Amino acid sequence: MAIGRINSNDVKRNLLRLASIGQDSSGAVNRVFGCIFMDQEKNEIIQYFQECGMTTSVDTVGNVHGMYSVAGEMADEIIIGSHYDSVKGGGMFDGTAGIVAAAECVREFASCRKQCLYNIHVIATNGEEGNELGGTFGSRALMGILPTENNDFLKKAMKYGYTALDLKNAQMNTRNCQGYLELHIEQGNILDNGGEKIGIVSGIVGLVRYIVHISGCSNHAGTTMMNQRDDALVKAASLITWVNKRIKEYGQKMVATVGEIHVYPNVPTVIPGEVSLIVEVRGLNGPSIYRFVQELTEKVNNTAGGSITCLVKKKPVTCSSRFMEIIKQACLAEELKYTIIQSGATHDGNSMALQMPIGMIFVPSKNGLSHCKEEWTSWEDLADGVQILYDTLVELAT
Ligand SMILES: [Zn+2]
Known part of the structure; x- marks a missing residue:
């Protein structure tokens, strides 16, 4: 099935690169929604996406978009990505792993010059972690479900520099979206305990x-x-x-x-x-x-x-059974042990699922730790996860 191989050195190098912004001397990442490090990270991601062959833009609520328009202007698109904020005192992999995974898939697509049915749209979302405006801020803005009529909410949004118009203008047209895929660390110990390399997410609680x-x-x-x-x-x-x-x-x-x-x-x-x-x-x-x-x-x-x-x-969210099956086939082809898993944590997929099928790939979190500086996924496990995301995209888009 696989026609390209993800370069694990690129994965490691760019994960460390993005994780280093807002990282303190103890190793903890403090890239909290609205802080100065978020601006730095945004700029770094723009540069990174361009290196991978994408054209970039930032929307009115700070989501970074990278477009790999290989199928032409009018073609449908597949969205992949994750969030670029962290909790206070968080780890290197939460969110960042999914952004790097998405960008490295595009890099491989571009280097293979693979023909695609769909354009690949990478989104690094803003404010996914719990914050004053509620978690999954960026993806809720994309889906047009922020409470933009609520004055208290608007007042809080203004503190971060967002006007009512900004919040509304971030809404994207999803008519041509085939689906949303995200790689994320598990943030639990099921994979680590069971020795599985991939968690195929069945739904988000x-x-x-x-x-x-x-x-x-x-x-x-x-x-x-x-x-x-x-x-x-x-x-x-x-x-x-x-x-x-x-x-x-x-x-x-x-x-x-x-x-x-x-x-x-x-x-x-x-x-x-x-x-x-x-x-x-x-x-x-x-x-x-x-x-x-x-x-x-x-x-x-x-x-x-x-x-x-x-x-x-x-509401609980169910992942697309079609995406789950394609991910499973990719695991079988790559000979990676997998299990079906439910996500106990909220993700941007919660918002995206309102308007398109979603799929999620989990990679192991060592000792199940997350939202702390001890958060760890081995470089090999991460690269394997990115390969599965890539294989899944190949199956979907070619
Ligand atoms: Zn996360």
């Missing part, structure tokens, strides 16, 4: 986030007897324990987390009068998530002083 408020009654912690108390934190603790116990009964790889809690007044001498906490639920099965949320809502409503409000709702 849906995510809901609810804020729960529980009121009680603040009073003196010394003079108020136990049977006289209405302790908001005690009520919250019971709810947290219920969330953890109940979600396990759902199985299906569903997870629920209370990762944030605020206690008022949060002093040792006062009985807590107000608590707010955030419950997050993730899973691939939309109806199950919905059912759990219904149960949670009932539980909160039955708690004295309890109320619940939705903060975030992202």
Whole structure:
């Protein structure tokens, strides 16, 4: 199947090159949305894409586009890419690996002068990691799903220099898009534990986030007897324990987390009068998530002083079975051990899937670590992943 070989030295050299921007002396990458390093990275990516044979542009929300127009102006296109921001104190591979993978595929296409049915459109997206404007900022702008009518959102966007018009103008015409493919590090330990080299992603889990408020009654912690108390934190603790116990009964790889809690007044001498906490639920099965949320809502409503409000709702995304099959065939041809895997983390694919089929290729994360400076994927594993992306593109586009 393969007609070209990815050069692993080019992969390594350019990964180190892009990862070095915003990298501190400890090795951690701090390329946070809106920071000065993002501008530097943007310029480096433009230069890199041009070296690989693409024409480049930057859209109104800071996504970098590289176009390899081998099939002519009117031809359909395949989109590949990943994000160029990182979390604070992040690793070298998250996002960057997918950008390098995409660019190196184009370099190989260009050097083979391979005839393509489709143009290849590489996108390095802006603000995929959680940030003030919400994660997957760049890809949501591309798909035209930013809340551009919301004044609070517009005010926040202005802080980063984006006007309402900028947010709207980034929307792309997807009529001629055949699909979106992304290589990403797994950010979990399934591949590393199982010894597989490639994860063929079946879908990206849906995510809901609810804020729960529980009121009680603040009073003196010394003079108020136990049977006289209405302790908001005690009520919250019971709810947290219920969330953890109940979600396990759902199985299906569903997870629920209370990762944030605020206690008022949060002093040792006062009985807590107000608590707010955030419950997050993730899973691939939309109806199950919905059912759990219904149960949670009932539980909160039955708690004295309890109320619940939705903060975030992202539907689960299913990857294209056609793309999955092509990736699988590529793994068989390259003799690379693979497994089918669900993504527990959100990706730009969540947005892209609204308007086109998507596919994702995971490469192993050593010890399952990510979003930290210890994040690591061996150069060999990375190059293998890029080769699979390349083989997949060849199958799709030629
Ligand atoms: Zn990422």
